[in-house]
Amino acid sequence: MSIQLDSHTGVAGAVHAQAERDTQDALSLEVTLCGVRFRNPIVLASGILGLSEEIFARLARSGIGGITTKSCSLQPRVGWHNPTIVSWGHGLINAVGLSNPGVEVMVEEIRAARRHLQPLGVPIIASIFATTIYDFGTLARYVSEAEPDLIEVNISCPNLDAQHEEMFSSNAYVSGQVTRAVKRNARCPVVVKLSPNVDNIVTIAREVANNGADAICAINSLGPGMVLDIESAKPVLANRTGGVSGPAIRPIAVRCVYDICRALRGMGVQVIGTGGVTDARDAIEMILAGATCVGVGSAVHARGLGVFAEMTAGIADYMRRHGYRSLDEFRGRAL
Numbered sequence: 564m565s566i567q568l569d570s571h572t573g574v575a576g577a578v579h580a581q582a583e584r585d586t587q588d589a590l591s592l593e594v595t596l597c598g599v600r601f602r603n604p605i606v607l608a609s610g611i612l613g614l615s616e617e618i619f620a621r622l623a624r625s626g627i628g629g630i631t632t633k634s635c636s637l638q639p640r641v642g643w644h645n646p647t648i649v650s651w652g653h654g655l656i657n658a659v660g661l662s663n664p665g666v667e668v669m670v671e672e673i674r675a676a677r678r679h680l681q682p683l684g685v686p687i688i689a690s691i692f693a694t695t696i697y698d699f700g701t702l703a704r705y706v707s708e709a710e711p712d713l714i715e716v717n718i719s720c721p722n723l724d725a726q727h728e729e730m731f732s733s734n735a736y737v738s739g740q741v742t743r744a745v746k747r748n749a750r751c752p753v754v755v756k757l758s759p760n761v762d763n764i765v766t767i768a769r770e771v772a773n774n775g776a777d778a779i780c781a782i783n784s785l786g787p788g789m790v791l792d793i794e795s796a797k798p799v800l801a802n803r804t805g806g807v808s809g810p811a812i813r814p815i816a817v818r819c820v821y822d823i824c825r826a827l828r829g830m831g832v833q834v835i836g837t838g839g840v841t842d843a844r845d846a847i848e849m850i851l852a853g854a855t856c857v858g859v860g861s862a863v864h865a866r867g868l869g870v871f872a873e874m875t876a877g878i879a880d881y882m883r884r885h886g887y888r889s890l891d892e893f894r895g896r897a898l
């Protein structure tokens with residue numbers, strides 16, 4: 564599947580002009596997540612785009628608030644065979660297998676991303692993935708060398724190989740221990756990314772918060788799921804099963820964000836609401852449920868980088884209609 568990168572450049576130009584008018588109206592989309600300032604709440608979700616000079620330039624122009632890198636491991640990982648990402652009508656199903664070049668290369672890529680994006684006020688969230696608690700700690704130390712603004716801890720990938728019997732995030736105690744190991748080694752705030760595939764996401768969220776998580780990202784993709792090609796009678800993915808994302812999972816993501824924000828009120832833990840967000844309306848829904856930032860993944864596959872500018876324009880429009888001048892005025896209103 565190819566990604567349309569600049570399909571809405573005209574929209575982005577109009578949105579920048581509107582952003583200037585918004586500044587004059589004293590309307591601000593700025594948010595602060597764990598002490599880090601974002602020019603707006605819309606963040607690229609992990610795993611959606613690789614880091615390259617071309618992509619940095621396009622991201623910088625896209626009006627995005629922040630970016631999350633693809634999850635990196637200590638050693639390079641090849642990942643699964645193609646097809647790894649398939650659009651099935653109401654979202655995506657993917658089994659990429661966490662392919663990545665390993666932390667050494669990733670540190671250089673994050674440094675390059677910082678050079679391009681930090682001068683524009685676009686923070687970088689470095690995502691890490693490991694197979695042991697100890698390795699999570701080691702990775703946090705290595706990746707900190709690149710000085711990302713935040714580290715996101717992926718304990719919730721649904722595409723596990725035979726070595727991994729269950730996701731870390733299925734178990735509250737283990738999730739807490741991973742969080743503790745990362746916090747001990749990280750030199751920036753830590754976001755822990757949770758899975759919806761658990762009995763009670765609040766139990767896991769509370770445990771990671773009690774072990775030092777500064778923020779929670781909810782949710783990773785749902786599943787694993789399966790889509791069959793009825794002509795060949797075979798699964799569409801080479802790995803047979805994969806994580807389900809996109810519009811179909813949004814109500815589950817909103818419920819998770821709502822429950823976590825309600826349960827953890829007063830603990831000072833912020834939330835990145837991710838899952839099925841496709842337009843401004845969906846992003847506003849996440850903010851009403853209590854999210855500080857909003858992660859966008861599958862929508863970039865479907866609609867290109869223009870979605871970011873469209874979302875911020877739509878949020879600003881909503882704020883104007885309701886007389887809000889900052890996101891603080893309506894964040895968590897549904898709670």
Ligand SMILES: Cc1cc2nc3c(=O)[nH]c(=O)nc-3n(C[C@H](O)[C@H](O)[C@H](O)COP(=O)(O)O)c2cc1C
Pocket residue numbers: 608609610611633634648655657659661690717756782783784807808809810812837838839840858859860861862
């Ligand atoms: C192709 C693809 C690759 C992904 N890779 C990662 C990854 O490396 N690390 C991670 O934490 N999440 C990964 N995710 C999950 C997304 O970051 C996000 O949590 C999920 O897709 C739900 O958001 P969406 O509905 O906006 O896509 C991936 C999702 C997709 C579709």
